[in-house]
Amino acid sequence: MSQEPLQSNKQNFPNFYRTVPSEKALYAAIIALLKHFGWMWVGIIYADDDSSINAIKIIKNMIVESGGCVEFIKLVPSINDYTPERIKDIEQTIARSTANVILLYGSKNNVYYLELNVHVTSIPGKVWIHTADSSFRIFNVVNDTVVNGSLRFIMQKNENPAFIKFVKEVNPSRFPSGRTFTTWWDELCENRCPFNPRNRNCTGVESGRQIIWSHCNLKFTGMSYIVYNSVYAVAYALHEMYQETPLSERLQDINKLKFQDLKGWKASPERQIIIKKEAIVWENKFAKLLMPRSVCSEKCLPGYRKSVREGQPVCCYDCLPCLEGQFSNQTDVDVCIKCPEDQWPNVQKTECIKKALTFLSYEDPIGIVLACIAILFSLIASVVLGTFIKYQNTPIVKANNRDLSYLILVSLMLSCLCCLIFIEKPEQLTCFSRQAIFGITFSISVSSLLGKTFIVVIAFNAAKPGNNLRKWVGAKVPKCIVFFCSVIQVFICILWILLVPPSTSYNTQSEIAKIILECDKGSAIAFYVILGYLSILASVCFAVAFLARKLPDTFNDAKLITFSMLVFFTVWIFFIPTYLSAKGTSTVAVEVFAILASSSGMLGSIFVPKCYIILIKPQKNRKNFVLKGSL
Incomplete structure (x- = not known):
């Protein structure tokens, strides 16, 4: 009647026949029970014997494979090895355990002495799973209480009405003599049947159904019923074999007879564990719950992922929110899922939703501010232009080529x-x-400033005796400079548009939860070539103006141009790193700001001082003041 799984190996045990299920069925039942209630965090106490040690190794692996974890595994000492230190160690292990479910694996004797010495069932808040068939009987004898919510696995039981008749009529003399049997008989039916068959009346045995723990209990314990079935199975098998085999063969081959597979018990793979939850009375601690819970960590809700705590079992984890751009729509996920590029997780990070399409528009505060500044500066440029046209015949306007001044103001207005x-x-x-x-409007502005600066230099040197530069003084040279320098920029822009034209694109990476509708430049190199060419023009203009800054004040535009180029360089030097680090709509805003800042710098540096004289100090806008250098 062994349940040892190793004995199922027919090579090692060819003549072993089972009349009881292997313990493997018990292992599977334990795992099914834990999974049914969702008890993924358990403790294990087992007996110090080979069978229990092998069983716990298998059960632990099965718990882990099913997604559960074992918090502790504690060995129950041998019957005579209970010391105060061991008792205290077991008590503290159970008391400190966060697992609410503890598997107690061992025989009834192991369980009895464990309860007798440690009183494990008196530790509150624990659900006990027993594998010893009579463990509840022993607990009741010791504590006279029932451990609510504790569960046990027992052998199948059944009644045998003929047992009472056997007790009344059997002659004890047919049994082996000895004190052991006599003691057993005295305890039989709670001493209600005397040993002497002549005086035996077995008073009260007929009501054996109410003799709960007596041998007379008609509802046999699991082990008794297994013995009963085993004996009858062998008896019927021998009887059948004896009848089917001729007498001559029986006499000749009596030593060669082998048992057949009686199939007294076979595992049924389709059978499932059935639990009536409403019939279970849980301990008071779990009264407010539908059932006890035993987990190391609560489930991670959708929108979170599990992060296993270092050095602890996989059942012990923290719930961390999904990272930006990721979501989870199930509980207890190990890894969050990344949303598609055109989608973004909702606030709870439980699903992906479409990203909002955005771009720098007049509805954005920064867009409104930049648009207002652009219109304001263009109006200022147009007002200055109107002022210069109105006072076009005054000396300060006519100085250094008023046509170039008009062209600069128009280009600045267009730039804004x-x-x-x-x-x-x-x-x-x-x-x-x-x-x-x-690019074109800025190249016109800078090349016009370059033309004005050349006029200053040429005019000053042409005034020297014997100088041949007089023929270059006039309107043609600066106009050629402006035309030539601007055409180069126009040519660069045409090549850009023809070879790698800019186009609209959807940027899904720059901003969180947004798709940026922007202009893909097509070629970043072409963009930086335009900026580079403007830098070359500005550098040449700055160098010439810087060299001409000490010329007589009659030609004081050189100083103003030098300062305006410094402003221009300052703006665009800061623009490059800021532009490269900006993302999304900020990139466009930075470029617009750079255009407005450099345009306003040139407008303010060159034309504001002149407007001040024209409008506020008209007395200085005379030829004699200009000639005296009093500007």
Whole structure:
């Protein structure tokens, strides 16, 4: 009647026949019970014998494979090895345990002495799972209480009505003599049946159903019923074999007879554990719950992922929110899922939703501010232009080529207005025109300043006796400079548009939860070539103006141009790193700000001082003041 799984090996045990299920069925039942209640965090106490040691190794692996964890494994001492230190160690292990479910694996004797010495069932808040068939009987004898919610696995039982008849009629003399049997018989039916068959009346045995723990209990214990079935199985098998085999063969081959597979018990794979939860009375601690819980960590809700604590079992983890751009829509996920590029997780990070399409527009506060500044500066440039046209015949306007002054003011006005193209929904046409208009208008402005500076230098040197530069003094040279320098920029822009034209693109990486509709420049090199060419023009203009700054004050535009170029360089030097570090709509805003800052710098540095004299100090706007250098 052994349940040892190793004895199922027919090579090592060819003549072993089971009349009881292997303990493997018990292992599977334990795992099914734990999974049914969701008890993924358990403690184990087992007996110090080979069978229990082998069983616990298998059960632990099965618990881990099913997703559970074992908090502790404690060995129950041998019957005579209970010392105060061991008792205290077991008590503290159970008391400190966070697992609410403890598996007690061992025989009834192990369980009895464990309870007798440690009183494990008196530790509150624990659900005990027993594998010893009579463990509840022993607990009741010791504590006279029932451990609510504790569960046990028992052998199948059944009644045998003929047992009472056997007790009344059997002659004890047919049994082996000895004190052991006599003692057993005295305890039989609670001493209600005397040993002497002549005086035996077995008073009260007929009501054996109410003799709960007596041998007369008609509902046999599991082990008794297994013995009963085993004996009858062998008896019937021998009887059948005896009848089917001829007498001559029986006599000749009596030593060769082998048992057949009686199939007294076979595992049924389709059988499932059935639990009536409403019939279980849980301990008071769990009264407020539908059932006890035993987990190391509570489930991670959707929107979170598990992060196993270092050095602890996988059942012990922290719940961390999913990272940016990730979501989880199930409980207890190990890894969050990344949303598609055009989607973003909701606030709870339980699902992905479409990203909002955005761009720098007039509805954004920064877009409104930049648009207002652009319009303001363009109006200021137009007012200055109108002022210069109105006072075109005054000396300060006529100095250094008033046509170039008009051209600079117009180009600055257009530079400011081109910023409005940046503050709207990007389309194919606007993407073409943005950088081209910006580059061309700025090249006209800077080349015009370069032309004005050359006029200063040429005019000053032409005034010296014997100098041949007089023929270069006039309007043609600066106009040629402006035309030539501007055409180069126009040529660069045309090549850019033809070879790698800018186009609209959807940027899903720059900003969180947004898709940036922007203009893809097509070629970053072409963009930086435009900026580089403007830098070359500005550098040449700055160098010439710096060399001409000490010329007589009659030609004081050189000083103003030098300062304006310093402003220009300062703006664009800070622009490059800021532009490269900006993301999304901030990139466009930085470029617009750089255009407006450099335009306003040139407008303020060159024309504000002149407007001050024209409007506020008109007495200085005379030829004699200009000639005296009193500007």
